[in-house]
Structures are given as C-alpha cells and as structure tokens.
Amino acid sequence: MRVIADPHRCVGAGQCVLTEPALFDQDPEDGTVIVLDENPSGDLVEAARDAALVCPSQALSVVDSW
Amino acid sequence: MLQFPLVRHCPYAPPEEYGQLREKDPVTRVRLPDGRESWVVTRHEHVRQVLNDPSFSADRTHADFPNLAPAGQPLPRDDSAPSMLTMDPPEHGPARRAVLGEFTVRQIAALRPRMQQIVDERLDAMLAGPRPADLVEELSLPVPSMVICEMLGVPYADHDFFQVNTAAMIKRETPQDERRAAFGRVRDYLDELIAGKEDAPPDDLLGRQIRKSRAGGDYDRRSLVSLGFLLLVAGHETTANMISLGTLALLGNPAQMDALRADPARTLGAVEEMLRYFTIVDTVVARLCVADTEVGGVTIRAGEGVLTLGQAANRDPEAFDEPDAFDIGRPARHHVAFGFGPHQCLGQNLARAELQIVFDTLLRRVPALRLATPVEELPFKSDAAIYGVYHMPVTW
Numbered sequence A: 001m002r003v004i005a006d007p008h009r010c011v012g013a014g015q016c017v018l019t020e021p022a023l024f025d026q027d028p029e030d031g032t033v034i035v036l037d038e039n040p041s042g043d044l045v046e047a048a049r050d051a052a053l054v055c056p057s058q059a060l061s062v063v064d065s066w
Numbered sequence B: 001m002l003q004f005p006l007v008r009h010c011p012y013a014p015p016e017e018y019g020q021l022r023e024k025d026p027v028t029r030v031r032l033p034d035g036r037e038s039w040v041v042t043r044h045e046h047v048r049q050v051l052n053d054p055s056f057s058a059d060r061t062h063a064d065f066p067n068l069a070p071a072g073q074p075l076p077r078d079d080s081a082p083s084m085l086t087m088d089p090p091e092h093g094p095a096r097r098a099v100l101g102e103f104t105v106r107q108i109a110a111l112r113p114r115m116q117q118i119v120d121e122r123l124d125a126m127l128a129g130p131r132p133a134d135l136v137e138e139l140s141l142p143v144p145s146m147v148i149c150e151m152l153g154v155p156y157a158d159h160d161f162f163q164v165n166t167a168a169m170i171k172r173e174t175p176q177d178e179r180r181a182a183f184g185r186v187r188d189y190l191d192e193l194i195a196g197k198e199d200a201p202p203d204d205l206l207g208r209q210i211r212k213s214r215a216g217g218d219y220d221r222r223s224l225v226s227l228g229f230l231l232l233v234a235g236h237e238t239t240a241n242m243i244s245l246g247t248l249a250l251l252g253n254p255a256q257m258d259a260l261r262a263d264p265a266r267t268l269g270a271v272e273e274m275l276r277y278f279t280i281v282d283t284v285v286a287r288l289c290v291a292d293t294e295v296g297g298v299t300i301r302a303g304e305g306v307l308t309l310g311q312a313a314n315r316d317p318e319a320f321d322e323p324d325a326f327d328i329g330r331p332a333r334h335h336v337a338f339g340f341g342p343h344q345c346l347g348q349n350l351a352r353a354e355l356q357i358v359f360d361t362l363l364r365r366v367p368a369l370r371l372a373t374p375v376e377e378l379p380f381k382s383d384a385a386i387y388g389v390y391h392m393p394v395t396w
C-alpha cells in the first residue's frame, strides 16, 4: 500500500498529523503535508485510510500497491 | 418556502426542520431575511462536496452572497483589505500558506505549557472569587482572548483594551453604532501596533509576518491588519462558546464526565464530539455558486447562494451512528464543525488544544462544579449567528 499526498491540494489543516504523527508531518514554513512513511504496514495502514477520509481537501490518497 | 435562519429551541438539538430537510429535501431553496432565496444543503456528503468545489466562491463581499443579517441591516462595508476568509483561488492559497506555519500541529503543541498557565490563572481567580461565578466571564471569554493576544504579540498592558472592545463587538446588548465603533478601535489599534513593530520586527506572529512578507517583497500593513483582525475575531467567541457549551454537555452527562476525569486520554475525542454535537457555526458557512454544478441530482446555477448547514450534516445518520446521542467515545473527527475544503478552520488545532486543556483542568481542579441556574433558564444565543450561551452561572 502506498500513501500519496498532493501538496498543491493540501490546505494545511493538520488532520492527517492528528490522525497519525508517525505517518504525517507538516512543513514548518507553509504547513503543508509531509509524508513520513510512504509504504506503511500494520496498524498504520488503517491510520492512513482514516487520514484520507478526514483530510478536508482530498489531498491524500491511499492506493493498493501492485 | 422555509424562512431562514431557523431557531434552535433546545441547546442540544438542531432546529426541528433540519432532520426533515435532510431526509426528504436535502438540496432545497429557502427564503432569507432580505427576501432573496438561497439553496440549503443538509447531508454530510453534499456539504463536503460544496465546500470542496471551486465552483462555489467564498467571496462574502459579493453583492449576491447569501446574507443572513436581519432585513434592513446590510453588512457594514469598509475599506479594509480582504482577508483569506473571503478569498478564492488563486489568491486564497498563498494568503493562507503565509501564516499556516504558525498553526501547525507541532507549533501549537509548543504553546501548550503557556496555555496551561493561562487556564490555571483564570481558574485561580475564579476559585478565589464569589460564588456563583459566571463561567463565560471568568473562563470562556478570557482564555482564548489571552492566548491569541500573546500569539499576535499584543502587550500584556493592552489586554484590557482588547477584552473590553472584543466583548463589545460580540455582545448582543451592544447597540449597532457602538459595535461599529469597537470594530474601528480594534482595527486602529492593530494598525498602530503593527506600525510599531515595523522598525525591528519582534519574534511574535505579527513580527514574523512582517519579516516574511518583506523578504518576499510584498509587505503591506493593511493586509496584516486584516489578518490580525481575522485571527482575533474568528477564534475568540467561537472557542469561548465551545468552552461554555462543552462544560454544559459534561454537566448534563455525569457518567461521561466521570469517565473523562478518570482518563484524560479521552479528552481529545470528547472535544471532537462536542464540536460535532453543537456545531456552533452553522448558517455562517455559506458560498456563492460561480459555475453551474449538480449537487444531489439538483443543478445549482451560477449566481445562486448556498448555505451548507453543518449542524444538519453533523447529525446525518449516514455519517454518524445514532447522531442525536452525545457520546464522547464515538469517532467524530469527520464532522464539519470546522467547515471543510480549503477554508477549513485555520485555527482548529489551536482551538482543540485550548479546549482540551480547559476541560482537563476544569474537571481536575473543580470536581464539584455544577450549574447555579437550571439549564432551561440559561440565556442561549438562539438569535446570534454563532451559537452559544451569554452567561452561565456556576458554583462548586
């Protein structure tokens, strides 16, 4: 599974960081998303999906790896 | 055709009509106080769609933007610079990103020790004073005001000026001309404050903004005054109302209050549920359609207004199980109490931190807290744009 973030769509609300700080951080200057782990496993998979659901700007997508 | 805005008759429930609209007529037309019509959308899915679609503009200065002010009371127009709240792409993104670094989860976490001190000081003062005390005056209003003043870099000596004038801006009893005067005084004050920071910009939010926009070659004091004003106004009464209403919800649900006191790890979840349950900013979240768009099988045309009713969306059974139950343990983070899309509340993580600290500290330090007036006699803000309670006498 892969987590893809589109920093151009991101509005910096930080909902992803609240959901899972091990997966996401925010750029200290402009607040946009930084993905810390693009290929999460275990519990983090569910957290990545939750983050994509609460992200207000649909900046996050979770795609199954192939 | 329904006349808007509708009134909340119970502090715990949305206006009665919302449920029926959401079920039978989820995208429908209503009449506004000025006689014009607007669309309202009530389903969680549709509210999120509208707020995240650039076909809907946030330009509140546009003559066709849906206006909920009582008839005969046009919004006061002024010559101030626009703020991010009313901007659309491509201006909105850069304006918001210029200040986002101040509101990241990490940045807000660094402010927590100071927020804790502020909350403790207010509680010390309340506990040392007479009983009953008005929670609104003693805690709900001063905490967010002091926090934002310190962030912006308003000198401590001027806090009283700020308290007095922001209170006048938001109190129902304030006559219209006095309200306008208070707005003017706060703007003038900010203008002077910022001018005073220009020579040697200090290490506070306003000072850092001066340096940053100078480095980018686009420093403009009028824009910074508008930003300061927006931050001051957007986060003050909203957070204050949530402190009061959240406390009320806990007092009304003693078992959940005990559970929270026993396990502060639950507070963040409880705060999300309070935000969802009360959705104090409801009809204010509106848009103006700028390109024909289909929502729920209905075509909304360019030039038409839309109210995205967060309080209806946050009680949508498609999004929340048993939506009318207050349950601090439920997953609630997908609520739209902070809006959705590019304008989703910039200060949300600041508000979350303030609320979490307030409830944790209040439960721990004032375990015997109770209302000194029956709930039905509390003066709720059923007539205001942002829901809340004017006064809340408590004792302990």
Ligand code: HEM
Pocket: B058, B084, B085, B086, B096, B148, B230, B231, B232, B234, B235, B236, B238, B239, B242, B280, B281, B284, B285, B286, B336, B337, B338, B339, B340, B342, B343, B344, B345, B346, B347, B348, B350, B351
């Ligand atoms: C519990 C407290 C709060 C609630 C319920 C709340 C609610 C909201 C909502 C619903 C919006 C979206 C408006 C729209 O889309 O038209 C918003 C935007 C905004 N809020 Fe908050 N807010 C709160 C606290 C704060 C705080 C503490 C601050 C900052 C100090 C703040 C600053 C802002 C700003 C600057 C915007 C405009 C963002 C933009 O247009 O991009 N808010 N808020």
Ligand code: SF4
Pocket: A005, A009, A010, A011, A012, A013, A014, A015, A016, A017, A024, A026, A031, A032, A033, A054, A055, A056, A057, A058, A059, A060
């Ligand atoms: S939740 Fe979405 S918009 Fe918010 S910071 Fe994360 S990616 Fe950006």
